[in-house]
Amino acid sequence: MDYEELDLVDADYGYTFHDSSFGNRILVGLNELRLARKFFDMTVCVGLQRFSCHRAVLASASDYFRSMFGGMMKESFSDQVTIFDVDASIMRLLIEFCYTGQIEIKTGNVERLMKAADLFQFPTVKDACSEYLSMNLHPSNSLNIERFAKELSCYALEEASFNYTLQHIVEVTYSKDFTNLEFDKVLQIVSHRLLNIDKEEHAYEICLFWIKSDLSDRIRYFDRLMTVIRFPFIRRIYMLTKIETNTLVRNSRLCTDFIKESKSFTNSTLDRHQKPSIRIQPRPSTGLAEVLVTLGGCDNNCDEITTVGCINPFNSHCRGLATSPQGMRRGFSAVVMDNDIFVTGGSDGIRISNSSWRYRSKLNEWVEMPPMLQAREYHASVSMKNSLYVVSAEGCEKYDLETGVWTALATMPYAVNDCSLSACRDKVFCIGSAVLNNALSFQVYCPKLDEWTVLDCLLPSFCQSSFVPSISSVCGILYFIHEDTTRVIAYDPLRESWLDHVPPMLQLHLGGSVTQYQGKIIVSGGYDERFGLSDAAEMYDPDTKSWSLIGKLPHPMFWHNCVSLFRYVSAPRGDYYYAPPNLHDFSSVTNNLIATKELDRKT
CATH class of the missing domain: 2.120.10.80 (Kelch-type beta propeller)
Known part of the structure; x- marks a missing residue:
């Protein structure tokens, strides 16, 4: 039966249809093809494992594979690609992610998965791993996670890890990772205004603890660490009994100047605005501002x-x-x-x-x-x-x-x-x-x-x-x-x-x-x-x-x-650092060690 052409009132009227579930159905369909092993056009080889794939799917999900398949490299003409520097189990997860948009992140795979996501350019997977690590920060791992994040240029995770270390510094100092830190990192931590300690003397004690972990090598850093200690805000009795009696302090011209600066600040002869210094800026966690x-x-x-x-x-x-x-x-x-x-x-x-x-x-x-x-x-x-x-x-x-x-x-x-x-x-x-x-x-x-x-x-x-x-x-x-x-x-x-x-x-x-x-x-x-x-x-x-x-x-x-x-402005809200019993005992420090420290300082 023939139908007459519909007589529409406005022949110029147009309507663009958008199927909001179309993209998801396509993804489901591609995964069904993968599971049914239909229309494969390439194989990814990792070690002894082989993964049959669709070239277009991998190229759509990863810029790494797009460059590999779309350039003039031999992989763009080959139906088989060999991948190195990644575990087969991790590559399986990434390939499944290309077809499903889902990936399982666990403690046992997050480090390897994040490295692979960074290498093969899966930014959303890398961000998901970063978020997982952020949620699992602990005083025992924050320093390592920060180092790991820096290696992968993951700045958000690096910052989150560093801030966690500052907030939990007392517990972090008890970890082996802290005693193994390089000097520059210790200086960065101890100098920060947000170091979460309830008294400034605890920052001084944390420095001593790190130095005594390898005294012969780290004594040369003593003066430089003291440049970031807020001496004017340390209790006077502590200054007299713990700091001014310290062998390293007594033999340091720089520390002697810092003690004079502290006294000048206390007796109002120091103009803190003419010579502003980090040492005259109290940490918020001490309650002073x-x-x-x-x-x-x-x-x-x-x-x-x-x-x-x-x-x-x-x-x-x-x-x-x-x-x-x-x-x-x-x-x-x-x-x-x-x-x-x-x-x-x-x-x-x-x-x-x-x-x-x-x-x-x-x-x-x-x-x-x-x-x-x-x-x-x-x-x-x-x-x-x-x-x-x-x-x-x-x-x-x-x-x-x-x-x-x-x-x-x-x-x-x-x-x-x-x-x-x-x-x-x-x-x-x-x-x-x-x-x-x-x-x-x-x-x-x-x-x-x-x-x-x-x-x-x-x-x-x-x-x-x-x-x-x-x-x-x-x-x-x-x-x-x-x-x-x-x-x-x-x-x-x-x-x-x-x-x-x-x-x-x-x-x-x-x-x-x-x-x-x-x-x-x-x-x-x-x-x-x-x-x-x-x-x-x-x-x-x-x-x-x-x-x-x-x-x-x-x-x-x-x-x-x-x-x-x-x-x-508030009661001290920082953590209390329980110093080891012999922390202030430097009787083993010899004149040779002190001479070495002074030579390094001058150098």
């Missing part, structure tokens, strides 16, 4: 903020600290010395104050200090070597932490308003608006001579604005941060020259605050380019010469002060 503290300022409604906030930049966790009894007066200044905050002056709108207060970070309390010689508001202060320097139009004075006495300092050549201070290379640098003509004046104070000097250097043109820049010093360089521009400029006091390689900030911080943090500069808060009040904090890293956002303030604010200090 360098935090940012915000004081005073105003919020979105221009209401004064009377609270003191504490922020951990690494996790953006915020908490409140004890509030100053007199509140945060406007026009006050705040700096950190001896890991405590010193707040000076300010005004309640009626009376300008000469008061000074100290926040004791260990006790979370404020105590009143002797008053300044002059009442001051909108002044600047800076700490340097156990002394607190204060500068304003009323003059200059210094507070000595040891004597607890304020003394007047030499008069500046040009008295300044709205000034900013920074300590750099044992001198105090000041930039401010001259009282006489409002011109920017750049001056430097030498404590040894009690003398101010006007710096004979031409300020860059963009510095001539309506705002006095804030200055901050890290690594011996002064950085000038303006409020009305994102541009930043630097000055080298040694060369007495301006540097122009500093990139601009990520955003404007009108009314923001500038502080130092781990040898870097942090600018926070203030109004941005769209006149919105910001809670952003960005950091400049002199090593990478780049700015990056590191977190947020408790809430948007301006005209606040921001400083950094060390605080326990």
